[in-house]
Each structure stands twice: as C-alpha cells, then as structure tokens.
Amino acid sequence: MPFLRNAWYVAAWSSDVSQTEPLQRTLLGExxxxxxxxxxxxxxxxNRCPHRFAPxxxxxxxxxxxxCPYHGLRFDRTGRCVHNPHGDGRIPAAARVASYEVEERYGAVWIWMGEPERVAVTPLPAFDYLDPQENETSTGYLLTRANFQLSADNLLDLSHFQFLHPDTLGxxxxxxxxxxxxxxGETVWSRRVCRGEQLQEFVANAYGVPPGMAVDRWLNVRWDVPGLMSIEVGVAPSxxxxxxxxxxxSGHFLTPETETSTHYFFAFGLPKAMGEAARxxxxxxVDGLMTPFKEEDLPMLEAQQCALGDQDFWQARPVLLSIDGAAIRARRIMDRKIAxxxxxxxxxxxxxxxEQGGKTPMPELTAVPIDCSALAR
Structure with a gap:
C-alpha cells in the first residue's frame, strides 16, 4: 500500500528533538x-550517509x-556535505543526503516528505488549543502495531467506549x-450526543460532575488528511x-511508521487563563487516558491488524454499520488522494x-520530483 506523501505528518513532539542527541524515527517506511x-x-x-551508508x-x-559517526562527514540542514576531514578535504558533488521540509507548531515537529513546491499551498489544520504560548498542554505518545487508518477508524467511532472502555470512558x-x-471538502466530522449519561468516575472527575448526576455529553471528532484529528468533548447536567x-x-496525530505500524501522538490543551487548574x-x-489507550485500544488494533494480515481493508469485505459513516468517508478521501x-x-x-526518447526501467513510484537525466543512466 503506498503512502500519501504530499501531506504534513507529525515526526516528533518538540521536546523530543534536541541540539545534542539526534533522534531516529521511521516515517512512511523511511x-x-x-x-x-x-x-x-x-x-x-x-538517516543514511551516502559514503558507506552508515546510519x-x-x-x-x-x-x-x-x-556521520563512521568517517566524520558533516551534513547541513539542506543535506549538503559541508565538511570532509579526509585527504585534501575535497567534497564530492554527490555527497548529499535527502532533506525534508519541517515546521514547528502546536508543540510538535511536522515533516513534509512529498514535493517541496506543494508545501506553501498545503497549510496545517488549526489546533490552536495546543499553541503552548496561550495554553497549558500535556502530550502522550504510543507506537501501535497496526495500520494508521485502523487507528483513525477507532477515533472516528467513539461508540466503542461502551464496550472496550466500560470502566473508564464509556x-x-x-x-x-x-x-x-x-x-x-477534505475534512470529515463525526458528531455524537449522549443524553442522561452516568459517567465513570475518571470522566466525571475531569468535568467536575458530582457522583450520580445525569449529564448530556457531546463528542465531536474532526478528521483531516492524512490522519490529523481533533476531539471536542462537552459535558453539562442533563x-x-x-x-x-x-x-x-485534544489533538490526535497518526503518522505511519510502516504499513502495519503507527506513531500515535496525542495531546490536551486548555487556556492558561484558567490558572493552575488548566495544568x-x-x-x-493524558495520564488517565494512557492506561485505556495502551491496555485496551492498542491490543484491539493490533489484533485487527493480525486478523487482516497482508489483506487490504476493502479486499477483506468489511460489514458496514451506521456508526462507520465518518471512517468510511475518511478512507475514501485517502484512497482518492493516493490514487x-x-x-x-x-x-x-x-x-x-x-524526453529521453525511449523506454527505461520503471523506478519505484514515489511522490518526489524525478530527475529526468537520472532515467538515462
């Protein structure tokens, strides 16, 4: 299954990227x-030196x-070799590594692995509640051994709370x-209203609901390409x-590691104007959700991936229910964009x-610009 490359993905939380220790991440299989x-x-x-391919x-x-830890060649932010400690120090023209457009916003480092010229016309969706200048934020991260679209399906249909999280969220x-x-456009919304709910203690405490009080709960999930999601939850007495x-x-960002594994970044934000209560x-x-996410969602997603194996989602002929409306819309948007x-x-x-005047061996399909002269070699 190919990845959508002309899109923004979260590569890491800002706090994970430093000036002292390089951070390795596998993103979109690279x-x-x-x-x-x-x-x-x-x-x-x-993450590969062009000399002898050292990480x-x-x-x-x-x-x-x-x-480079092997022979000391140095590469700048553009991927150009700027220092060769050997011999006369001459730097071969081919001494380059691929570099990627990055942007730092909402407490995260975002990466663009597609065509650079499309960056300017592809803005990030808004997650203003995660702007650390105005909000107290808290972040979490989990690696899921499942395709990233299974994780999106999971978040776009919160009816599973009742069955998968009966003692915490449901x-x-x-x-x-x-x-x-x-x-x-390319944004999908899933909206759910639950009336007369008796909330579990964890959720009730978060919203200041007294024990036993019946409430109405609104759960709105926004999905944007490729797997950038925002969840709004509102609670009020019935x-x-x-x-x-x-x-x-809360923001939920799904970045494929491989076809069958996903970096799952999630964060909550509240205005600093709320004072210490916001922090x-x-x-x-985040602390409370880590347990159900890790002990209930992840095992289920990984079990789904295991059951699917190498089979495509649509090839498996899923039975669709009314609750799948948002997930199917998101999948179809992704299918169209990848195609x-x-x-x-x-x-x-x-x-x-x-332009080269004849057929040449077909290179692997990617979304990066092709150097026509390379095809003649």
Whole structure:
C-alpha cells in the first residue's frame, strides 16, 4: 500500500528533538534523523550517509551540521556535505543526503516528505488549543502495531467506549447516542450526543460532575488528511444548554511508521487563563487516558491488524454499520488522494521517458520530483 506523501505528518513532539542527541524515527517506511541546529531550528534528514551508508543517528550535532559517526562527514540542514576531514578535504558533488521540509507548531515537529513546491499551498489544520504560548498542554505518545487508518477508524467511532472502555470512558448510553456525519471538502466530522449519561468516575472527575448526576455529553471528532484529528468533548447536567457545560479539547496525530505500524501522538490543551487548574486537568487527562489507550485500544488494533494480515481493508469485505459513516468517508478521501498522487507520478515518469526518447526501467513510484537525466543512466 503506498503512502500519501504530499501531506504534513507529525515526526516528533518538540521536546523530543534536541541540539545534542539526534533522534531516529521511521516515517512512511523511511528512516529519518531529526536534530536542532545552532539556532534551535529542527532539521530532518534521511538517516543514511551516502559514503558507506552508515546510519546518521549515531553521530554528533556539530553546530548547524550532523556528523556521520563512521568517517566524520558533516551534513547541513539542506543535506549538503559541508565538511570532509579526509585527504585534501575535497567534497564530492554527490555527497548529499535527502532533506525534508519541517515546521514547528502546536508543540510538535511536522515533516513534509512529498514535493517541496506543494508545501506553501498545503497549510496545517488549526489546533490552536495546543499553541503552548496561550495554553497549558500535556502530550502522550504510543507506537501501535497496526495500520494508521485502523487507528483513525477507532477515533472516528467513539461508540466503542461502551464496550472496550466500560470502566473508564464509556457508559451504557454511548452506543445509543445520536450521530451525524459531515464531509466538508477534505475534512470529515463525526458528531455524537449522549443524553442522561452516568459517567465513570475518571470522566466525571475531569468535568467536575458530582457522583450520580445525569449529564448530556457531546463528542465531536474532526478528521483531516492524512490522519490529523481533533476531539471536542462537552459535558453539562442533563437538560442544561451545552454552553453552560465544560469542554475539553485534544489533538490526535497518526503518522505511519510502516504499513502495519503507527506513531500515535496525542495531546490536551486548555487556556492558561484558567490558572493552575488548566495544568492539573491536562496532565490528569493524558495520564488517565494512557492506561485505556495502551491496555485496551492498542491490543484491539493490533489484533485487527493480525486478523487482516497482508489483506487490504476493502479486499477483506468489511460489514458496514451506521456508526462507520465518518471512517468510511475518511478512507475514501485517502484512497482518492493516493490514487491521484500515483497517477501524477506516472505521468511524470512518462514525460521523462518521452524526453529521453525511449523506454527505461520503471523506478519505484514515489511522490518526489524525478530527475529526468537520472532515467538515462
């Protein structure tokens, strides 16, 4: 299954990328090394030295450059070799590693692994509640041994709370809640309203609900390409308008590691204007959710992946229910975008072949620009 490359993905939380220790991450099936230069700016390079293919993540950050641990060649943020300690110091023209566009926002380092010219026309969706300047935030991370779209399916349908998380997040009213789905451009919304709920202690405490009080709960999930999700949850005493209740906001970012594993980044944010309560609540949310996410969601997702094996989701002929409306919309958007990207790549290959005056061996399809001269070699 190909990955969508012309899209923003979270590579790491900002706090994980430093000026001293390079960080290795496998993203979209490729090994990437991340570090910060002397100005503190994040850098993302392919994790393979072009000399003898040593992994770069074992090297040292030297000012603005990353030094290969094997023979000491250094590469700057553009991937260009800027230092050769051997012989006369001459630097071969081919001494380069692939570099990637990065952006730091919402407490995360984002990476673009597609065509650089498309960066400017592909803005990030808004996650303003995670802006650390205005909000107290708390973050979490889990590695899931399942395809990233299985994780998106899981978050777009929260009816599973009643059955997979009965003692923490769920209630007996979850599955019977009313649902609506919207698709606006390439954004999908899943909205659920549960009335007369008896919340579990963990959730009730987070929203300041006294024991035994019946509440109405609103759960809105927003999905954007490729797996950037925002969840809004509102709780108010039953019959009281939503605006008089309490809201929480969380971001959930799904980045493929491989076809069958996913980096799952999640975070909560609340305005600093709330004072110390904001810090307490966001930490409570992440700490409390880590257990059900890790002990209930992850095993289920991994079991699903094991059951699917190498089979494509649609080839497995899933039975669809009304609760799948948002997940199916998101999958179809991704299918269309990947198919379009592959067709565009094919057209570029054919154009290059025509310019060279004949057929050449077909390179592996990627979304990076093709150097036509390379096809003649």
């Amino acid at each position: 090994s990437i090394v991340l570090y910060r230069d002397s100005l503190g700016r994040p850098v993302a390079l392919a 770069m993540d074992g090297g040292r950050v030297r000012g603005d450059a990353l030094e 209630s007996n009213q979850m599955a019977s809640g009313t649902m609506t789905f919207d698709e606006v 019959g009281i308008p939503r605006e008089f209740g309490r809201m929480s906001y 307490t609540l966001v930490e409570y949310a 379009t990207e592959q067709l565009e790549q094919q057209a570029r290959i054919e154009q290059c072949e025509a």
